Amino acid sequence: MAAVGALLALFLAQHTARVAGLDAGKVWNLCILALFAALAGQRLLLVALNWSLLRVHPSWLLALAMIHHPLLGAAGALAGAGAALLYARGRLPLAATTDALAAPLALGLAFEQLGALLAGSGYGTEAGPAVRWAVTYTSPLAARWSGTPLGIPLHPVQAYAALLFLALAVLLLVVQPVRQRVGDLAGMWLLGTGMILDITELWRDSEGRGVLPGGVLDGPQMAAIGMVLAGALVLMDWNVWRSEKLESSKAGAAGKSEAEHG
Numbered sequence: 001m002a003a004v005g006a007l008l009a010l011f012l013a014q015h016t017a018r019v020a021g022l023d024a025g026k027v028w029n030l031c032i033l034a035l036f037a038a039l040a041g042q043r044l045l046l047v048a049l050n051w052s053l054l055r056v057h058p059s060w061l062l063a064l065a066m067i068h069h070p071l072l073g074a075a076g077a078l079a080g081a082g083a084a085l086l087y088a089r090g091r092l093p094l095a096a097t098t099d100a101l102a103a104p105l106a107l108g109l110a111f112e113q114l115g116a117l118l119a120g121s122g123y124g125t126e127a128g129p130a131v132r133w134a135v136t137y138t139s140p141l142a143a144r145w146s147g148t149p150l151g152i153p154l155h156p157v158q159a160y161a162a163l164l165f166l167a168l169a170v171l172l173l174v175v176q177p178v179r180q181r182v183g184d185l186a187g188m189w190l191l192g193t194g195m196i197l198d199i200t201e202l203w204r205d206s207e208g209r210g211v212l213p214g215g216v217l218d219g220p221q222m223a224a225i226g227m228v229l230a231g232a233l234v235l236m237d238w239n240v241w242r243s244e245k246l247e248s249s250k251a252g253a254a255g256k257s258e259a260e261h262g
Contacts, residue, residue, distance in 0.1 A: 027100060155204075
């Protein structure tokens with residue numbers, strides 16, 4: 001499901017790139033590079049954390065199955081973002097490119113969460129009898145790969161996140177043709193993704209998610225707060241830049257008019 005989401009995001013990025021007036025071929029190259037960098041970053045971190053085992057079982061390096069953990073996802077995201085920035089430098093305008101990638105990223109995350117629901121990774125907290133839509137995992141593979149509790153009704157928090165990411169993707173697609181400022185979609189994606197992470201973590205089991213002392217916040221929630229603040233700053237900066245540019249153009253027009261009148 002994550003692979004399906006990646007493919008759909010790649011093809012959607014071709015459409016959003018054309019809407020943003022970008023070279024669709026360069027955006028495709030950027031996405032492919034970022035995807036492989038993310039996969040390599042995750043696998044390298046996995047190797048580093050499990051080197052003692054892999055020395056004994058080197059064939060495990062070729063295994064398709066990956067241990068699902070927020071730290072691996074963060075490492076992949078950072079590696080992919082770094083590769084994308086390096087490629088875009090001098091080839092693509094950064095603000096317009098991030099706008100074009102906002103909706104595809106949200107769509108890809110929606111399918112990734114559907115895959116997590118099917119695999120039992122990132123599972124939810126225990127659900128009470130009133131939650132009729134609770135899911136109960138029985139596969140030993142889910143317990144082996146993700147530590148998923150078996151035989152216990154859980155909140156399908158992955159489905160909650162998938163629906164919210166899908167709604168965010170639709171919103172960004174609707175807003176893109178009528179947006180007023182370059183960079184607005186990137187800011188909206190940061191705000192929306194941060195809010196989705198913060199909300200869904202309320203129903204996600206905290207096991208292995210870096211909970212702070214006292215159980216107030218976990219790792220993804222701290223990242224979510226940073227994303228919300230970053231999104232607000234992006235929107236604010238572009239608004240300030242646009243206001244300054246407008247004032248500068250008005251001042252220039254006024255000066256030209258006075259010079260012509262003189």
